[in-house]
Amino acid sequence: MSSIHELSFLKEKIQELKNDGVYRKLPVLEGANESEVTLNGKRVINLSSNNYLGFASHPRLKKAAIEAVEKYGVGAGAVRTIIGNMDIHEDMEKLLAEFKREEAVMVFQSGFNCNAGTIQAVTEKGDLIISDELNHASIIDGARLSRADKTVFKHADMNHLEEVLKEKRDNYRNVLIITDGVFSMDGDIAPLPDIVKLAEKYGAMTYVDDAHGSGVLGESGRGTVDHFGLHGRVDFTIGTLSKAIGVIGGYVAGSETMRDWLSHRGRPLLFSTSLPPAAVGSIMEAVRILMSTTEYTDKLWDNAKYFKEKISKLGFDIGKSETPITPVIIGEEAKTMEFSKKLFDKGVFVSGIVFPTVPKGTGRVRCMVTAGHTKEQLDRAVEVFKKVGEDMRIL
Numbered sequence: 001m002s003s004i005h006e007l008s009f010l011k012e013k014i015q016e017l018k019n020d021g022v023y024r025k026l027p028v029l030e031g032a033n034e035s036e037v038t039l040n041g042k043r044v045i046n047l048s049s050n051n052y053l054g055f056a057s058h059p060r061l062k063k064a065a066i067e068a069v070e071k072y073g074v075g076a077g078a079v080r081t082i083i084g085n086m087d088i089h090e091d092m093e094k095l096l097a098e099f100k101r102e103e104a105v106m107v108f109q110s111g112f113n114c115n116a117g118t119i120q121a122v123t124e125k126g127d128l129i130i131s132d133e134l135n136h137a138s139i140i141d142g143a144r145l146s147r148a149d150k151t152v153f154k155h156a157d158m159n160h161l162e163e164v165l166k167e168k169r170d171n172y173r174n175v176l177i178i179t180d181g182v183f184s185m186d187g188d189i190a191p192l193p194d195i196v197k198l199a200e201k202y203g204a205m206t207y208v209d210d211a212h213g214s215g216v217l218g219e220s221g222r223g224t225v226d227h228f229g230l231h232g233r234v235d236f237t238i239g240t241l242s243k244a245i246g247v248i249g250g251y252v253a254g255s256e257t258m259r260d261w262l263s264h265r266g267r268p269l270l271f272s273t274s275l276p277p278a279a280v281g282s283i284m285e286a287v288r289i290l291m292s293t294t295e296y297t298d299k300l301w302d303n304a305k306y307f308k309e310k311i312s313k314l315g316f317d318i319g320k321s322e323t324p325i326t327p328v329i330i331g332e333e334a335k336t337m338e339f340s341k342k343l344f345d346k347g348v349f350v351s352g353i354v355f356p357t358v359p360k361g362t363g364r365v366r367c368m369v370t371a372g373h374t375k376e377q378l379d380r381a382v383e384v385f386k387k388v389g390e391d392m393r394i395l
């Protein structure tokens with residue numbers, strides 16, 4: 001018998017992945033995440049990053065990172081509750097709170113971390129979490145860490161949400177309704193005004209994970225809550241600093257009470273070292289840019305509109321996206337992956353997304369248009385879509 005240390009139980013599972021045709025290697029990017037990149041040794045137009053505003057390699061952010069390193073070093077050296085809470089961490093949170101038009105902000109090391117730490121800290125046994133069925137994996141994992149009961153409502157279905165509230169509200173002390181602000185696979189926006197109304201009617205709290213809305217929706221990227229003018233009516237608004245902001249980190253925006261409590265019970269904050277100074281410096285510069293101009297969000301929406309119009313005119317099914325996320329729905333799983341591969345061979349990188357990430361038969365390539373793309377790059381990408389679509393008889 002082979003030794004357990006050969007991990008043959010994992011080797012068998014890996015072989016299963018290979019048999020199912022879903023085994024893959026991680027793609028390797030050479031250089032910065034920009035609109036045109038060298039990926040796995042090939043020059044391609046990048047339609048697959050969350051770098052919505054092109055901030056990941058913005059000269060002002062790079063300069064701010066270097067300056068923060070010069071003054072504060074490369075690491076925070078401890079968790080925030082001991083000696084890892086630098087003045088720049090506090091300044092960053094004040095700036096973010098001002099930007100988000102909320103009372104206070106608590107920053108975590110990532111958006112994932114933020115959900116993993118916050119949901120369990122604000123719910124307990126005797127509470128109920130009601131979650132949209134299409135919510136992000138980090139919300140699902142975060143809810144698993146809570147001792148509260150959990151249930152889901154059908155995607156964006158307000159009748160179903162109300163049914164759940166009607167049936168269950170009175171059996172629990174606190175109820176927390178959780179939704180993504182923008183859903184990452186389809187690009188649709190949560191019906192937040194209706195969710196908030198139902199929450200107010202039934203005395204429930206609301207929690208919006210706005211990872212794909214931050215830096216995208218609302219005035220100069222203030223997010224989905226700002227887009228709908230719901231300030232003060234959402235209890236917990238989560239944003240990521242890793243997507244449009246271009247760096248790393250996640251945060252909760254809300255009340256001073258929320259921040260006070262999370263500083264005592266937000267486990268990633270208590271047991272994991274805080275963000276490095278370079279990240280903090282560049283995050284603050286990104287927020288300053290957004291507070292001084294709408295140039296970047298304007299360009300993002302202009303590019304998104306331009307690309308979506310051209311792709312749908314060709315005859316592709318681009319679903320029901322309301323944001324720069326542009327799914328091009330191909331359908332069958334193997335065909336979707338072949339489409340993605342052919343695009344890559346012709347110089348366009350768009351990753352294929354298939355079951356189980358999306359429902360069977362709705363495989364798609366998910367195009368992420370950014371402010372960093374030029375019209376010329378988008379035109380070239382559209383040409384490649386046309387060619388491959390015709391070759392594969394999709395068009």
Ligand SMILES: *Cc1c(COP(=O)(O)O)cnc(C)c1O
Binds near residue numbers: 115139210248
């Ligand atoms: C990307 C994403 C996260 C994770 O954010 P990171 O900062 O990359 O950890 C959390 N929630 C949603 C909805 C996301 O799309």
